[in-house]
Amino acid sequence: RYPDEDAGQLPMAFIVRQPGSNLTRQQVIDYVAKHVAPYKKVRRVAFVNAIPKSPAGKILRRELVQQALSMGASKL
Known part of the structure; x- marks a missing residue:
């Protein structure tokens, strides 16, 4: 979970891509949204x-x- 001033915490995914994978951020978000x-x-x-x-x-x-905090919100 990523710290957030308004909500307290927000769900966050850390993904390790397999070699050759072109999985995108939006594909992850859409897939999870269908299942939770x-x-x-x-x-x-x-x-x-x-x-x-x-x-x-x-x-x-x-x-x-x-690690997420050190990356900064702009890179997520």
Whole structure:
């Protein structure tokens, strides 16, 4: 989730593209919108090289949030 002044947090997707993939931000948003409730719709999409994980394999969500904040809203 991405911090937001009005809503508190907004749903965000971090996507690792497969080699040769031309998946777009809008395709991700449209796909998710068809499968979730309106309040769960993805508002931001970031394409990353890898998802940070702990040695146990858990996703390090705090690192993703920090990465999103460091990228800035203009790049998302």
